[in-house]
Amino acid sequence: MKRNIKVLLILMILLIAMAIPHKTFVEEGKNSLTILFTHDLHDHYYPFQVEEKGQIKTLGGYARLYSVIKSEREKDPNLLLIDGGDFSMGTLFQTIFSTDSPALRIMGKMGYDVTTFGNHEFDFRAEGLAESLMAAKNSRDPLPEIVASNIFFPEDDNELLSPELEKLKKSMVEYGVKDYVIIERKGFKIGIFGLMGKEADSNAPMAGVEFTDQIKAAKNMVNILKDEENVDLIICLSHSGTSSDKSKSEDEILAKEIPDIDVIISAHTHTTLHEPIIVGNTIIASCGQYGENLGIINISPGQDNKWHLKDYRLEPITDSIPMDETISEEIEYYKSIVQDKYLDRFNLTFDEVLAYSPFSFTPLGKLGSEHGEDILGNLISDSYIYAVKKAEGENYEPIAVAIVPNGTIRGSFVKGYITVDHVFTVSSLGIGADKVSGYPLISVYLTGKELKTVAEVDASIAPIMSVAQLYTSGLNYTFNPNRLIFNKVTDVYLEREDGSREEIEDDKLYRVVAGLYSAQMLSIVGDKSFGLLSIVPKTKDGVPIEDFEAHIIYDSGHEIKEWLALAEYLKSFDKENGIPQVPEYYSQKQGRKIVDDDPSIIARIKNPNRIALILYSIILIILTLIALLIRIIIRRRKKKTFA
Known part of the structure; x- marks a missing residue:
C-alpha cells in the first residue's frame, strides 16, 4: 500500500512538473531583445x-x-x-x-x-x-x-x-x-x-x-x-x-x-x-x-x-581588440580606389607623411569650448595664405585676412607624424564646383568696416553658437564678453607679415580668403543679426558677389581645397632628418584674439558703437516713460487722498 502511495506521489510530481513551464537559458533569451x-x-x-x-x-x-x-x-x-x-x-x-x-x-x-x-x-x-x-x-x-x-x-x-x-x-x-x-x-x-x-x-x-x-x-x-x-x-x-x-x-x-x-x-x-x-x-x-x-x-x-x-x-573599441580580416581587406580595397580616383590628381598618397609635430593640438572635443584664440585655428588660417601665395606666384595679391570657422574643423593632430589621411580628416567637409570632395578656397573683398564686423560677429555670436567661432590670420582683436551684444570688440587691427600693426580704414577694400561654405555664410550675417550687422562679400571692384564659385582659387588646374592648403603648408616647414617639423610657434597662442574680462561699469559702456548707442537710447526712452508713468500714478493717488 505504502509503495503504491509512493508511486502515485511520484507520478503526481512528474505531472505537475510537466504542467509548469520550465525556461531553459535559450528560452529565457527569447524573452529579451539585444x-x-x-x-x-x-x-x-x-x-x-x-x-x-x-x-x-x-x-x-x-x-x-x-x-x-x-x-x-x-x-x-x-x-x-x-x-x-x-x-x-x-x-x-x-x-x-x-x-x-x-x-x-x-x-x-x-x-x-x-x-x-x-x-x-x-x-x-x-x-x-x-x-x-x-x-x-x-x-x-x-x-x-x-x-x-x-x-x-x-x-x-x-x-x-x-x-x-x-x-x-x-x-x-x-x-x-x-x-x-x-x-x-x-x-x-x-x-x-x-x-x-x-x-x-x-x-x-x-x-x-x-x-x-x-x-x-x-x-x-x-x-x-x-x-x-x-x-x-x-x-x-x-x-x-x-x-x-x-x-x-x-x-x-x-x-x-x-x-x-x-x-x-x-x-x-x-x-x-x-x-x-x-x-x-x-x-x-x-x-x-x-x-x-x-x-x-x-x-x-x-x-x-x-x-x-x-x-x-x-x-x-580599443587597440586591444583583434581586427577582423574580412573587413580589413574590404577597407584596403576602398583605400586603393581612393588613391586612384582622388589622391593621384594631387600627387599625394594616403599614408604619406607630411610633417612631424612635437606637441599635440587642441583635441576636437575641446575645440571651441572656450571662446578665444586656438593654435589649430592659427595653423589652418595661416595655411590658406601660404597656399594662395604659392599658387599665384608673381601674380599674388596680398591677402589681408584668412578666416576659419570652428564648425568646419573636423579633426585634430596629436603628437607624432601627420599624414595626408590625418590632414584630410581635419578639413574634410564639402564639395567644390568641380564636384570633387573638399571645399575650395575662394577670394573675396570686404571693406574695413566689414572686417570690424567680422570681429564683432565672433565676439557676440560664438558664445551662443560655438560652431560660429572664428579663427583668423591677419585680423587681431580684443573683446570684452561683459559688454553689450554687437558692441563687445574694444580693439581691432590688421597684423602685417612682419608682425607690425596696421590700422583698418573703414572704406578701404581688403582681400579675404576663406573656404567656399564659410564665405557664403558671411553673407547671411545681416539676416542673423536682424539687420544690425552687414557683411557683403565683393569683387575687387566692389561689386557684391552672387556666384561664389566664380571666385574659387586654382593651382595647376585644380581647386585649392581647404585640406590641400593645410597639406602644402605642413610640407613647407623646415626639415629634420628629411621630415618637416611643425614649429614651436604653433604650440602657443599669439595674441590674435584677446579676451578682456573686465566686469567694471566703465569697461562695459565706454566707446559705444552705433548699435550700442541705439540700444542705450531705446533703454533710456523706456526708463523715461516708466518714470513718467510712475509720476502720473503718484499724482493721481495724491489727488484721491486729498479728495
Whole structure:
C-alpha cells in the first residue's frame, strides 16, 4: 500500500512538473531583445588617435568594431544592429561616396539591419546622394535598410522637381528607402523609423529636399506602427541629438511629446551617454562618435505591456581588440580606389607623411569650448595664405585676412607624424564646383568696416553658437564678453607679415580668403543679426558677389581645397632628418584674439558703437516713460487722498 502511495506521489510530481513551464537559458533569451547601435561613424574605417589626460589612445576602426559585433552575435544570434546616421563624410573615404558608396556597402557586410540619413549624407547635394545610393544598389552587395520619415521633395511653380531632386527621388525608390520598416526577431514585431532633427536640418543647406516637422512626422509614424502594423516595439533612429540645455535637447522633447516610442537612438550631437536618458518609458541612447564605442541595449517585455531595460553599456573599441580580416581587406580595397580616383590628381598618397609635430593640438572635443584664440585655428588660417601665395606666384595679391570657422574643423593632430589621411580628416567637409570632395578656397573683398564686423560677429555670436567661432590670420582683436551684444570688440587691427600693426580704414577694400561654405555664410550675417550687422562679400571692384564659385582659387588646374592648403603648408616647414617639423610657434597662442574680462561699469559702456548707442537710447526712452508713468500714478493717488 505504502509503495503504491509512493508511486502515485511520484507520478503526481512528474505531472505537475510537466504542467509548469520550465525556461531553459535559450528560452529565457527569447524573452529579451539585444540591440547593438552606432551613429555618427563619419567614414572612420581606420582606428584614430586621441589624447586624454596626457595619454595618446587608439580608438575605433571598423575591423575592431566588427570583431565586437561578431562576439555579441555569438551570445545572441538574433540581435538587432542599427545606426543613427551620418555614416559618411569625415575621412578620405568620403571622396568616393558618389562613385562607390563604400559606407553603405561595408555596413551591409557587417550585418547592419537599418540606418537613416544624417545631414552629412547630403554634403554632396541631392545629386551626390542619388549617385551614392545607386552605386550601392548596383554593387549587389548586402545593404542595410534606410528609413527616413520626414523628407519632403519641394516642387517648383510648374509642379515639377528639379533634375537633381528627380534623380534623388528615383534613386531612393530604387534603393528602397522607406518611412519605416518592420523587422521580426524572436517573435517580436519591431517597427523602426528614421527622423532628421531641426538643428541637423539647418546643417544641410545643400540638401535640396526639405524636412517636415519632426514631432508631427514621428506622431504619424507611431500611429501607423501601433494601429496599422500592430508592432510590439517602436524604435526611432533620430538624427537630432540631446543637449544639457533641456530646451534644445530635441530627443528628450521628442520622448516627452510621443511617449509611445520605446527606444530612441540619438545621433547628430555625437553625445556619449554612459547611462541612458529615461523619459517616461522611453530609452534614449547615444554612444559617441567615429565608432569609438559600440552601444549595447538589452530589453525585455513586462506584464504591464512595457519594455524594461535589463542592460545598457558602451563597449569601447580599443587597440586591444583583434581586427577582423574580412573587413580589413574590404577597407584596403576602398583605400586603393581612393588613391586612384582622388589622391593621384594631387600627387599625394594616403599614408604619406607630411610633417612631424612635437606637441599635440587642441583635441576636437575641446575645440571651441572656450571662446578665444586656438593654435589649430592659427595653423589652418595661416595655411590658406601660404597656399594662395604659392599658387599665384608673381601674380599674388596680398591677402589681408584668412578666416576659419570652428564648425568646419573636423579633426585634430596629436603628437607624432601627420599624414595626408590625418590632414584630410581635419578639413574634410564639402564639395567644390568641380564636384570633387573638399571645399575650395575662394577670394573675396570686404571693406574695413566689414572686417570690424567680422570681429564683432565672433565676439557676440560664438558664445551662443560655438560652431560660429572664428579663427583668423591677419585680423587681431580684443573683446570684452561683459559688454553689450554687437558692441563687445574694444580693439581691432590688421597684423602685417612682419608682425607690425596696421590700422583698418573703414572704406578701404581688403582681400579675404576663406573656404567656399564659410564665405557664403558671411553673407547671411545681416539676416542673423536682424539687420544690425552687414557683411557683403565683393569683387575687387566692389561689386557684391552672387556666384561664389566664380571666385574659387586654382593651382595647376585644380581647386585649392581647404585640406590641400593645410597639406602644402605642413610640407613647407623646415626639415629634420628629411621630415618637416611643425614649429614651436604653433604650440602657443599669439595674441590674435584677446579676451578682456573686465566686469567694471566703465569697461562695459565706454566707446559705444552705433548699435550700442541705439540700444542705450531705446533703454533710456523706456526708463523715461516708466518714470513718467510712475509720476502720473503718484499724482493721481495724491489727488484721491486729498479728495
